[in-house]
Amino acid sequence: MIEIKDVSKDFAGKKRAIDSLNLTIPDGKIVGFLGPNGAGKSTTIKMMTGILPIDDGSITLNGHDIEKQPLQAKKIFGYVPDQPDMFLRLRGIEYLNFIGDIFDIPVDIRKEQIETLTETFNIHDALGDYIQTYSHGMRQKIIVTGVLLHDPDIWILDEPLTGLDPKSAYMLKEMMREHANKGNTVFFSSHGLEVVEQLCDEVAIIHNGKLLFYGTLDEMRKTYQSDQSLEHVFLELTNDE
Template identity: 80%
Template sequence: MIEITNVQKGFPGNSRAIEDLSLTIPDGKIVGFLGPNGAGKSTTIKMMTGILPIDKGSITLNGIPIDKNSIEAKKTFGYVPDQPDMFLRLKGIEYLNFIGDIYNVPQTIRQERIDTLTKQFQIHTSLQDYIQTYSHGMRQKIIVTGVLLHDPSIWILDEPLTGLDPKSAYTLKDMMRQHADKGNTVFFSSHGLEVVEQLCDMVAIINKGKLLFYGDMKQLHEEYQTDQSLEAVFLELTNDE
């Protein structure tokens, strides 16, 4: 479970990027995080993962505060950033072993997971190549594989489907569903509204740092008295007059 309570975040020369945000992402659910560019999605996710400090409020992951006990909190989640251009001078296998070492994944389990995941994502034949030679989609796949390697209970994914081919995107969506169905937490941002509508149990919509809606599709339709698609309601909610 992720608990975001009365969180605020600002940057120099800018109004608050996040304004008094409270959000509970429960176990056993896939929660989609939506908002237009600049709405505060990535800022929120970076505070959740400890990359950015919290100005005010608190964020806990499985009851562990990210700002006060960051090491323990970071052991509970896996994070896929919106830009997978990291560790480019490492070979694919070197990166995965590096992640395995950080999280103390035993060699037998590590190798089994590496074999399974990289074959599912169709990158097993490229593990001896340097990540800098990978396409954007392949870089995304190696980062996702690293995230899943230590089997964290919480997945925090920032635009995880971007750059993936249809088969790999289907595989990841199926993994997300299975992970949540086991009682774990999946939180992901996306611009793919149809994917969110089909896959997610709950949807959070943010704009200009403020939460506009949080609930399931039934609640969305009831609150706004409409049977329109998520896309239509989203565009109406985030329309800047």
């Protein structure tokens, strides 16, 4: 479970990025995090993962405060950033072993997981190459593989399907569903409204740093008295006019 309580974030010289955000993401659900560019999605996710400090409020992951108990919190989530351009001077296998070392994954289990996941994402043959030589899609796959390697309870994914080929995107969506069905938490941001509509149990919509809606798609349609698609309701909600 992810609990965001009265969280605010300011950046010098700019309007408030996140304004008193309250959001509880339960176990056993896939929750889509939606909003226009600049709405505060990535800022929220970076505070959830400890990358950015929280100005006001608190965020806990399975009961661990991300600022007061950062090591405990970071052991139980996996994070896929919106830009996978990291550890470019490492070879693919070096990066995955680095992740395995951080999370104390036994060598035999690690080896089996690496083989299974990289075969699934069709990057096994590139593990000996430097990540800087990878395409954007391959970099996304190696980062996703690293996240799945230690099987964290909570998945926090910022645009995880961007750059993935159709087969890999399908496999990742299946993994997300399976992970949630085991009673775990999957929280991901996306601009692909059709994917969110097909995959998510609940959606959270943020705009100008404020939460506009959180609930199921059926609840959204009842709340806004609309039988239209998620795309239609989303555009209506985030229209500034």
